[in-house]
Amino acid sequence: MKKLAMIMAIGIAAISLAAGTCFAEKIVVAGSTTVLPIAQKTAEVFMDENSGVDISVRGGGSSVGITALIDGNCDIADSSRPIKDVEIQKSASNGRDPVAHIVALDGIAVVVNKSNPVSRLSKKQVRDIYMGKISDWAQVGGKPGKIVVVSRDTASGTFEAFGELIMNKEKVLPSALMQASNQAVGQIIGQTPSGIGYVGLGFMSGELKAVEIDGVMPSKETVLSGKYPVSRPLFMYTNGKPQGVLKEYLDFIKSKKGQELVETQGYVGLK
Amino acid sequence: MKKNITQNIGFFLLFACIIATLFFLGTIIYFIFTRGIQIISWEFLTQPPRNAMTEGGVAPVIVGTLYLTLGAMVFAVPLGLACAIYLCEYSPKSIVVNIIRISINNLAGVPSVVFGLFGLAVFVNFLNFGVSILSGSLTLGILALPLIISASQEALVAVPHSIREASLSLGASKWETIKRIVLPTALPGILTGVILSIGRVAGETAPILFTAAAFYKRGYPKSIFSEVMALPYHIYALMTEGTHPDKQKAIAYGCSLILLFLVLFISGIAIYLRQRQRSYHG
Amino acid sequence: MNYKRIKEKIYKWIFTVLAFSSLFFLVGIMIVLFKEGTPIFKDVGFFKFLFGSKWYPTYEPPDFGILPLILGSIWVTAGAIIVCVPLGVGSALYLNELAGFRQRQFLKPIIELLASIPSVVYGFFGMVIVTPFLQKTFNLPTGLTALNASLILGLMATPTVCSIAEDALSYVPRSFREASFAVGANRWQTLTRVVIPAAGSGISTAIILGMSRAIGETMTVLMVAGGAGVIPKTFLDPVRPMTSAIAAEMGEAPMGGDHYHALFAIALILFLITFVFNIIAEIISRRFRIKLGLSG
Numbered sequence A: 001m002k003k004l005a006m007i008m009a010i011g012i013a014a015i016s017l018a019a020g021t022c023f024a025e026k027i028v029v030a031g032s033t034t035v036l037p038i039a040q041k042t043a044e045v046f047m048d049e050n051s052g053v054d055i056s057v058r059g060g061g062s063s064v065g066i067t068a069l070i071d072g073n074c075d076i077a078d079s080s081r082p083i084k085d086v087e088i089q090k091s092a093s094n095g096r097d098p099v100a101h102i103v104a105l106d107g108i109a110v111v112v113n114k115s116n117p118v119s120r121l122s123k124k125q126v127r128d129i130y131m132g133k134i135s136d137w138a139q140v141g142g143k144p145g146k147i148v149v150v151s152r153d154t155a156s157g158t159f160e161a162f163g164e165l166i167m168n169k170e171k172v173l174p175s176a177l178m179q180a181s182n183q184a185v186g187q188i189i190g191q192t193p194s195g196i197g198y199v200g201l202g203f204m205s206g207e208l209k210a211v212e213i214d215g216v217m218p219s220k221e222t223v224l225s226g227k228y229p230v231s232r233p234l235f236m237y238t239n240g241k242p243q244g245v246l247k248e249y250l251d252f253i254k255s256k257k258g259q260e261l262v263e264t265q266g267y268v269g270l271k
Numbered sequence B: 001m002k003k004n005i006t007q008n009i010g011f012f013l014l015f016a017c018i019i020a021t022l023f024f025l026g027t028i029i030y031f032i033f034t035r036g037i038q039i040i041s042w043e044f045l046t047q048p049p050r051n052a053m054t055e056g057g058v059a060p061v062i063v064g065t066l067y068l069t070l071g072a073m074v075f076a077v078p079l080g081l082a083c084a085i086y087l088c089e090y091s092p093k094s095i096v097v098n099i100i101r102i103s104i105n106n107l108a109g110v111p112s113v114v115f116g117l118f119g120l121a122v123f124v125n126f127l128n129f130g131v132s133i134l135s136g137s138l139t140l141g142i143l144a145l146p147l148i149i150s151a152s153q154e155a156l157v158a159v160p161h162s163i164r165e166a167s168l169s170l171g172a173s174k175w176e177t178i179k180r181i182v183l184p185t186a187l188p189g190i191l192t193g194v195i196l197s198i199g200r201v202a203g204e205t206a207p208i209l210f211t212a213a214a215f216y217k218r219g220y221p222k223s224i225f226s227e228v229m230a231l232p233y234h235i236y237a238l239m240t241e242g243t244h245p246d247k248q249k250a251i252a253y254g255c256s257l258i259l260l261f262l263v264l265f266i267s268g269i270a271i272y273l274r275q276r277q278r279s280y281h282g
Numbered sequence C: 001m002n003y004k005r006i007k008e009k010i011y012k013w014i015f016t017v018l019a020f021s022s023l024f025f026l027v028g029i030m031i032v033l034f035k036e037g038t039p040i041f042k043d044v045g046f047f048k049f050l051f052g053s054k055w056y057p058t059y060e061p062p063d064f065g066i067l068p069l070i071l072g073s074i075w076v077t078a079g080a081i082i083v084c085v086p087l088g089v090g091s092a093l094y095l096n097e098l099a100g101f102r103q104r105q106f107l108k109p110i111i112e113l114l115a116s117i118p119s120v121v122y123g124f125f126g127m128v129i130v131t132p133f134l135q136k137t138f139n140l141p142t143g144l145t146a147l148n149a150s151l152i153l154g155l156m157a158t159p160t161v162c163s164i165a166e167d168a169l170s171y172v173p174r175s176f177r178e179a180s181f182a183v184g185a186n187r188w189q190t191l192t193r194v195v196i197p198a199a200g201s202g203i204s205t206a207i208i209l210g211m212s213r214a215i216g217e218t219m220t221v222l223m224v225a226g227g228a229g230v231i232p233k234t235f236l237d238p239v240r241p242m243t244s245a246i247a248a249e250m251g252e253a254p255m256g257g258d259h260y261h262a263l264f265a266i267a268l269i270l271f272l273i274t275f276v277f278n279i280i281a282e283i284i285s286r287r288f289r290i291k292l293g294l295s296g
Helices: A002-021 A036-049 A062-070 A085-093 A123-131 A157-165 A182-191 A220-225 A244-254 A256-264 B002-036 B042-046 B059-090 B095-109 B112-126 B133-157 B161-169 B174-203 B231-240 B245-281 C002-037 C039-044 C046-051 C067-098 C101-114 C119-138 C146-170 C174-182 C187-216 C219-224 C242-252 C258-291
Strands: A026-031 A054-060 A076-079 A098-113 A148-152 A177-179 A195-200 A208-210 A231-239
Touching: A026 A036, A026 A062, A026 A244, A036 A054, A036 A076, A036 A244, A036 A256, A054 A062, A062 A076, A062 A085, A062 A098, A062 A231, A062 C242, A076 A244, A085 A098, A098 A157, A098 A182, A098 A220, A098 A244, A098 A256, A123 A148, A148 A157, A148 A182, A157 A195, A157 A231, A177 A182, A182 A195, A182 A208, A231 A244, A244 A256, B002 B245, B002 C067, B002 C101, B002 C119, B002 C146, B002 C187, B042 B059, B059 B095, B059 B133, B059 B174, B059 B231, B059 B245, B059 C002, B095 B133, B095 C002, B095 C187, B095 C258, B112 B133, B112 C002, B112 C187, B112 C242, B112 C258, B133 B174, B133 C002, B161 B174, B174 B231, B174 B245, B174 C002, B174 C119, B231 B245, B231 C119, B231 C219, B245 C101, B245 C119, C002 C039, C002 C258, C039 C046, C039 C258, C046 C067, C046 C258, C067 C101, C067 C146, C067 C187, C067 C242, C067 C258, C101 C146, C119 C146, C119 C219, C146 C187, C146 C219, C174 C187, C187 C258, C219 C242, C242 C258
Parallel strands: A026 A054, A026 A076, A148 A177, A148 A195
Antiparallel strands: A076 A231, A098 A195, A098 A208, A098 A231
């Protein structure tokens, strides 16, 4: 019994020592589930090219990532929103200095079923639909029928962005179907002729039709040029200016090859 | 006569109940098995995930689950066993013992997500272990603790008093009696409890959600302070956070089959052991 | 001799300390939940938090009313009970009364084995098989609904309920049955009028533990309940039970902020609910044992 305890104690001490010293080439990425596929794919290819590097990628959410960065528990914090004032203050008191890197753009497409004749809406019309002021497709030039409103759940980053860009902080009507993922929203709209929803551009599929917002169709070009009104930048935060492998990894993401990978994941590259 | 008709209908309904139970649960296993087996191959079991987790295998994921489970047991087995020994062998029958017993029972009923929050607040943030195998193992260990304690307690209570007294009367001390006589006799029962809790811990997701799980990692974990991929979390992440649902669904089926196989196999051993002990003791 | 006595004392102390550490963990969990959860009651007000009907944690200003989440939990738990009580108790009665010795030796372990299927596997099954099925059958916009969660949770709790209820039935002394047969009752009458009442509190313990498992289950509801934080009107609406709100939103809640405290407060309420359930189960099962003359 005693011996066992001794061996265990020595073992644990040895492992923790090893952890502290010999894995300098380790990068821990944590945060937003929206940025997760970008971090995962780029990490994979980056590790293929640099065999000495060990990158681990974790989701959790934007706040988890930024909190971890403040506490020194990760090297890169993924975030689908800019850092908040409270978080900047906290960083300062922890002696940390978050630096933002924009790694991709995410366009949020307002989608309807492909059989729906409506193909353009104004920002105000979308807002009225989501507030419940407009409840029939006939009111916006479609076939008469009750509009089935589908939204992301209130805790998601996509919901937050949609709320800011479209809703002007008005509340989404309570009877909207609140879905936990982009996939679920896409699936519902694909099967519901009278539905309306919104998904990240990466989640468009053949069953869905994106509508023009204020006369602009969401696409790579319109998001890049800033014409399409419902888009947001995606961030990675580091503590101070990145150095060494960390810098190489971020440079890789921002490079042409990295941005191509970003697009294979369904997001809009920076160039 | 009417009496017997009621009886027949009643018995038929009971029969229908068990058939329905076995049918539905069988359906789950059937679907997971037939769809999962299609993707399982040597490569799937030995390779890391590739191409945005749409190809390759799940080797680091399986290893991660093994590490977490092992870590939880290293923590929970000695502690749980010691606790059971105290309750059965040392404690005077008192209110304090009753409080401990009730609190253990309650610990067993705490929702697993609450354990996760506790692990996040205490191990990850307060003790600053970060999101790591250590934090995850400790959290899972606390979850396993009540299972191990109550199983060990049951096994210890079943040891007849007469052999304890015989040992003590031969001049052995209390600890010697426990070490040489009581523990060996109770061992099969304790083992059953431990194995059952291994099965439970291996399949838990909510406690490791905030304390240990990584979405993607290439190699095997190198220290207890690194985060890991784990089978149950991997299934959840593939189904909700990936961008290639069609290809990732197949991998999720494969992971489910492996997890199901692992857990049923481990629990199967425990239940077999228990069954044998039951028929042994009559 | 003296050395030996000291050694004995040391061992006793070691075991005492370790035994109390399990108490420490339970108390620790309570302390953490209270410390991190109660600040929200000060900011929002206890009753407004508990009975507020709007859950908009990320809005400015946010709404922290968890009534929709509590109702979500209650709906899926109630639904699960409707599924698992007849199936679980019925199966237990069959095993105990009708199955032959060999059949029982074979089926009981299988039921116990099925109780160990991990919840994430149930959730996965619900997502890929039950969801499209429900959607087609009821012609719904989405199959991720309270009904789906109820079915899956109910199935999941069935083996547990069955196993505990069967244990309770097997404690009913033979003499009870024999006395009943002796006055001319048939097996069905004996079962419904003698055995079930005698084992009644044991069976209720099984049901309460099943409920406690259903209300605290996280992964399954997170995957299949649909996640709408609104008060459900029918079983075909998506719901967001308390556990899934915690698991889904913890990642998006800035640490130390109101949302973070609100989620801990939900966990606290959940903890208290299951705590009460478990205490009730404990009391009932103790009475049951005393009633049947078994040791407490």
